[in-house]
Amino acid sequence: MDPKKSLQNHPLNAAAKKAIADIVASHKDERGPVIVMLHDIQEKLGYIPYEAMKAISDATGVSTAEVYGVVMFYAQFTTQPKGKHVINICLGTACYVKGGQKLIDQATEMTGCPLNGTSPDGMFSIDATRCIGACGLAPVATVDGNVIGDATNGNKLIKAIKMIQEDESKLAAAGASGDPSANA
Ligand code: FES
Numbered sequence: 001m002d003p004k005k006s007l008q009n010h011p012l013n014a015a016a017k018k019a020i021a022d023i024v025a026s027h028k029d030e031r032g033p034v035i036v037m038l039h040d041i042q043e044k045l046g047y048i049p050y051e052a053m054k055a056i057s058d059a060t061g062v063s064t065a066e067v068y069g070v071v072m073f074y075a076q077f078t079t080q081p082k083g084k085h086v087i088n089i090c091l092g093t094a095c096y097v098k099g100g101q102k103l104i105d106q107a108t109e110m111t112g113c114p115l116n117g118t119s120p121d122g123m124f125s126i127d128a129t130r131c132i133g134a135c136g137l138a139p140v141a142t143v144d145g146n147v148i149g150d151a152t153n154g155n156k157l158i159k160a161i162k163m164i165q166e167d168e169s170k171l172a173a174a175g176a177s178g179d180p181s182a183n184a
Contacts, residue, residue, distance in 0.1 A: 012051055019044045020052045028059040034070055038077055046082040075130075083118045083125035085164050087111075087143050087157075092131030094138040099152040103141055104128060110161050123168060124161075 012020075023040045027033040034056055041052045053067040071077045087107050091100045104115055104126070113119035113126045134140045137149025143160045151157040 012049055016045055016049070017051065020049075020055050024052075024055045024059045033060055034062055034067060035074075038067070038071060038074075042077050046086075047078045047080055049079070080118065081122075083113065083123050084168075085124050085144055087113075087124060087126045087141060087161070088129045088132075089126065089141045089157075090130070090132050090134075090139065091128045092135065092138075094131070094135035095140055098138040100128075100139045103139055103151055103157050106158055107141070107161060110158065110165075 020041060023044065024037055027036045027040070030036060037056050037059075038048055038052075041048055045052070048071050050064075053064050053071065056062065056067050057064040071079060089095075089100055089103045089107060091104075107113070107124075107126050108115055111119050111124040111126065112121075113124040116127050118125045132140060132142070132147075134147060134149060137147070139151050141148045141151045141157050143157070143164070146160075148156050148160060
């Protein structure tokens with residue numbers, strides 16, 4: 001697959017371009033810099049745009065096709081922008097047996113976000129993950145990096161999503177009314 005054709009649908013703003021340029025410049029003299037650059041760009045932007053692969057290729061001499069291959073190989077990298085809030089739900093064996101699928105059903109229904117996708121309003125992404133090594137807490141989800149164990153008990157995941165939705169509506173209302181106290 002030609003990465004340029006499939007990945008250039010997301011125009012980058014100036015801040016994202018600068019972030020990519022800074023990250024590439026800071027690692028270009030290291031050994032094996034491709035993974036490190038990709039890791040930093042994923043962390044900074046939440047995904048790896050085509051422009052980043054091109055910049056890495058230009059700086060390292062590794063072809064864009066090879067950089068793309070690395071991105072595709074590692075599950076930690078994604079070529080699609082993530083939502084503002086990222087929900088990961090473990091579907092490893094222990095979590096699956098204890099209700100992981102139920103968590104997915106609840107989260108997708110509440111957010112309108114498809115599994116392994118992003119909601120149309122860009123607010124949420126939901127991904128199914130493999131075991132994250134917390135099987136004793138199954139079923140496990142993470143919301144914006146915070147681990148929620150035993151997540152069906154007391155509807156913990158539902159409550160976490162509801163809290164985000166409430167906070168986001170307050171922020172939106174504050175933005176519409178210009179009331180800065182709603183951001184406090
Ligand atoms: S199976 Fe979910 S944390 Fe291990």
